[in-house]
Amino acid sequence: MTAWLLDGLLAAMLVITAVSVLASSSLFRAVVMFIAFGMLMALAWMRLQAPDIALAEAAIGAGLTGVLLLDAVAHFRRGPGNAREGEQG
Known part of the structure; x- marks a missing residue:
């Protein structure tokens, strides 16, 4: 019984996080x-x-995808005219 409850809670949390990613x-x-x-x-x-x-x-x-996406968000927030010194592009 406990395993079914844990699996159901896990499935619900997966759906909730997926919807919150899409709706954010x-x-x-x-x-x-x-x-x-x-x-x-x-x-x-x-x-x-x-x-x-x-x-x-x-x-x-x-792990890896999350770090890459966080870096992409940081670059997006800086904008094209605010590149760090020494960076090209």
Whole structure:
């Protein structure tokens, strides 16, 4: 009974975070929610007894992609005319 409750709660949290990523008006909040979604997906893969996929999801889906998206948001906020000294482009 407890396993079904945990799985249902996990599924609901996945849907809620996915909708909040899509509905967010703030880019930073959307990226943070995307990272949370990736971590919840890793937990879902662990519940499905697929630790290799869970590890890949945590490392690539939440970790690497999240960092790259946060960097992209930072570049987007600076704008094209506000590049740091020494950067080209």
